[in-house]
Structures are given as structure tokens and as C-alpha cells.
Amino acid sequence: MGRPINKRFFGTPTDGGNEIKVQFHNGTGSVNGWIVKQLGSKKFRCTDGTATRDCFLVDKDSADVLAEEMTITVDDNGTPRQVTKIAGRMVTLDSGSKINWDFTGTGTVVEMEEAGSETVINAEDGVNGVVYEIVTAGDTDFTTIGAADSNVGTVFTAATIAAAAGTTGTMKIAPDDFEGDE
Numbered sequence: 596m597g598r599p600i601n602k603r604f605f606g607t608p609t610d611g612g613n614e615i616k617v618q619f620h621n622g623t624g625s626v627n628g629w630i631v632k633q634l635g636s637k638k639f640r641c642t643d644g645t646a647t648r649d650c651f652l653v654d655k656d657s658a659d660v661l662a663e664e665m666t667i668t669v670d671d672n673g674t675p676r677q678v679t680k681i682a683g684r685m686v687t688l689d690s691g692s693k694i695n696w697d698f699t700g701t702g703t704v705v706e707m708e709e710a711g712s713e714t715v716i717n718a719e720d721g722v723n724g725v726v727y728e729i730v731t732a733g734d735t736d737f738t739t740i741g742a743a744d745s746n747v748g749t750v751f752t753a754a755t756i757a758a759a760a761g762t763t764g765t766m767k768i769a770p771d772d773f774e775g776d777e
Contacts, residue, residue, distance in 0.1 A: 598683035605630045607644070612709035613698055618657035619665035621646035625658050628665075629710035637680065641665050654679045654689050669696055670706040715767050719759040726752050728769040735764025 600615075606629065608614045614629050619641040621628070628643035637652040650665035654677045657666050667678040669686060671694075680687040686696050686705065700706025718735045721727055729737055729749045737745040741754035750769045 598685075599633050600630075600681060600683065602633075605632060608710035614710040615667065616708035616710040617641050617650075617665045617667055618660060619643075619648060619650045620660045620662050621648060622662070625660045627710075636682065639665060652678065652681070668708055670700055670708075672700075672705075676705065715765045717762070718764040718766055719756065719762060721753045721756045721759075721766060723753050723756050726750060726769045727766040730765045730767055731763070733761060733763025733765070735759060735761030737764060737766075 604613060604615050606614055608629055617628050617630055617639070618625055619628050620626075621643055626643045628641045630639045631642050631647060632640040634640060634649060639650055639652065641648055641650050648663065650663050653660065653664045653666060655664065655666060657668065660666055667681060667686075668675050669678055669688070670676075671688065671690075677689040678686045679689055681696075684695050684697070685693060687693050688705070695704045696707045697704050698707050698709055715730050718737065718740065721740065727750070729742065729745065729747050729751075732745045732747060735745065737749065737751070739758045739760040740756055742749050742751035745764070
């Protein structure tokens with residue numbers, strides 16, 4: 596299997612954001628998620644918090660993954676790249692390059708996407724400029740603070756928190772979104 600990935604990069608997303616974000620097929624479609632366990636050099640157990648699937652790492656657009664497939668995307672100096680192999684702190688990219696990774700992308704490494712945070716807050720407690728995901732709509736009109744709609748799962752950048760209409764909607768910090776998959 597090569598060097599396995601350190602287990603501290605697996606599991607439910609935390610505020611620290613050091614859990615690897617993946618895109619995987621949850622049985623009904625392609626969704627954002629995170630790794631629960633490494634099963635082989637290219638096989639991982641993935642979840643979105645609801646569905647858990649054993650998936651193989653593939654070199655495809657994230658939206659095109661099929662059953663039992665997953666992708667990992669990194670930022671290679673502003674260019675999103677698919678990971679074709681990952682071992683320890685080294686990835687092989689779809690370009691064929693082998694390079695180290697971390698969560699900052701500072702220096703001569705690529706930036707790994709963080710899975711996000713599971714800390715849920717009230718909509719009116721958000722911060723402008725932060726990317727959030729709607730957890731519960733309640734009576735909150737999320738369009739007043741920057742969302743396209745008030746649907747659970749909608750990801751948006753908060754723009755006008757002070758204008759929040761309603762008080763029962765909740766949200767969480769969304770996964771890192773450098774690949775533009777809002």
C-alpha cells in the first residue's frame with residue numbers, strides 16, 4: 596500500500612479543518628464528504644455524514660464520479676488538479692507530477708482541500724465573507740445574507756449578516772471551496 600495517510604486527516608470535519616475533503620458517490624449522486632478510513636493505496640471509506648461508501652480514487656471531474664468512486668482535488672498554484680495517488684504527504688497529480696501536500700499550499704507544495712466544520716451556528720451569528728452551508732432553514736431567509744436560496748445544503752458566501760431575516764436558521768462553515776464547486 597505504500598505509506599498510509601496519517602489517520603489524523605480522517606474523520607468528521609472539525610473547526611481546525613485538517614480533514615481531507617473528497618467528492619464521492621453516496622449511492623444517489625456525487626457529494627462532498629470526508630475519509631473515514633484508508634482501505635488500500637487507492638481505496639477509502641468515505642462519508643458525507645449520512646451515507647458511507649467504500650470508494651476507489653479515480654481521475655475524473657468531481658461531478659462525474661460513479662458508484663464506488665471518489666476524487667480528491669488539490670490547488671496547484673491556482674490550478675485545480677485531481678489526485679491520482681496519495682501516500683503519506685505526497686500526491687501524484689493528473690499532470691503526472693509527484694509533489695508534497697499540506698492544507699496551506701505555501702511554498703513548493705499543493706494545497707489539500709479541508710472538509711469543513713461541523714460546528715453549527717445561528718445564521719445571525721455568521722461573519723461576512725465566510726463561506727457557509729445551510730444546515731436548517733427555519734424561518735431564516737438566507738437570501739438576505741447572500742445565499743441563492745434558503746435550501747438545506749446551499750453553500751454561499753455571507754455578505755450582509757446584519758440584514759439576516761429570521762432567527763431559527765442554522766449554518767456551518769462550508770468545506771474549502773478553491774475549486775469553485777459552490
